[in-house]
Amino acid sequence: MNFLRQVFIIAAKDLRAELRTKEAVNAALAFALVILLLFSFAFDPSAETTRDISGGLLWIVFAFAGVLVLNRSFVRELPNDCLDALIAAPIPGAALFLGKVLANYVLVLAVELVSLPVFGVF
Amino acid sequence: MNAVAVEGVWKFYGDYPALRDVRLEAGAGSCLALIGRNGAGKTTLLRVIAGFSRPGRGQVRIFGDPPRETSARRRMGFIGHGIAVYDELSALENLMLYGRLYGLADPRRTALEWLERTGLERVRDGLVREFSRGMRQRLAVARAFLHDPGVLLLDEPFTSLDDRAIAVLQRLLREALAAGKTVVMSTHQLREALELASHVALLNRGQVAFHGPRTPEMAADPGLVYARYGEGA
DSSP: OHHHHHHHHHHHHHHHHHHHHOOHHHHHHHHHHHHHHHHHHHHHHSHHHHHHHHHHHHHHHHHHHHHHHHHHHTTTTTTTTHHHHEEEESSSSHHHHHHHHHHHHHHHHHHHHHHHHEEEEE | SEEEEEEEEEETTTEEEEEEEEEEEEEEEEEEEEETTTSSSSHHHHHHHHHHSSSSSSEEETTBBBBTTTHHHHEEEEEEEOOOOOSSSSSSHHHHHHHHHHHHHHHHHHHHHHHHTTTTTGGGGSGGGGHHHHHHHHHHHHHHTTTSSSSSESSSSTTTHHHHHHHHHHHHHHHHHHHHHHHEESSHHHHHHHHHHHHEEEEETEEEEEEEOOOOOHHHHHTTTHHHHHTTT
């Protein structure tokens, strides 16, 4: 079977499961918005220094939101031993890994799309 | 060539040997019942055979290949303690997912066929998280059989099943054996297992205490193997 097709099967499965529960996206989004709000209290948005470090602050938010999404995507595999079934399936580990990367990328992108305008407002 | 060959396998958890020089084989069309008390090493052995766990020493072969080889994985179906289906997906979506991963020609048709064979066709679009324990176990059975594997590794397959579901599973296993598939199953439900088994292996503290053909006496008296070869026999 085509390697890319295997990657998309894994990614589609992760995205479909996430869309049903929205656990990871909701947690990551709530986290991102709260941190952005806290940053707006902690720093003076009009100060020159704040403008200089704002890019870094935004990446910190995205990085931690990404960790939340990534964590959830592997936690989902554990309760019913689904990871065993994926490992037993005749697909390379790289397809499994890249499928998860793709699904996580899409989910983090969704979080970024919502939190970026909020960052602009704050 | 044996469908499953376990050659001098040792497995250590820290310093504790969970498996000690285990040697077993199962030919095509045979059903090996792995029996033993809790902690005897049945699940560990099945996980080593399935390739989920690497042996400390020794080796396992599935149709001559190591279990981690793609060719071996394609020919293996596994039911473990977990049902290995996703709670957030429907029964049909779960089976179609595995059908696609195993490269089936028509995953939807095959999934629907197995949902019907396991009596789950009415709930095919229901999310697995809403299923009863027995329904989840039947779905696990469908998942394991879906890609028509040559070797079925079953860890406590009758657990959580009601009488009707046990009969369904026994029928499926008989059909698989008649079609030349190999079944290796661990179980505490001796009566059900010994009805199907062609061979029996008794594990005592990680060692094979008995391995041989299942005799009519064993089927008639499921406790016979424990009485003759078990601890304290």
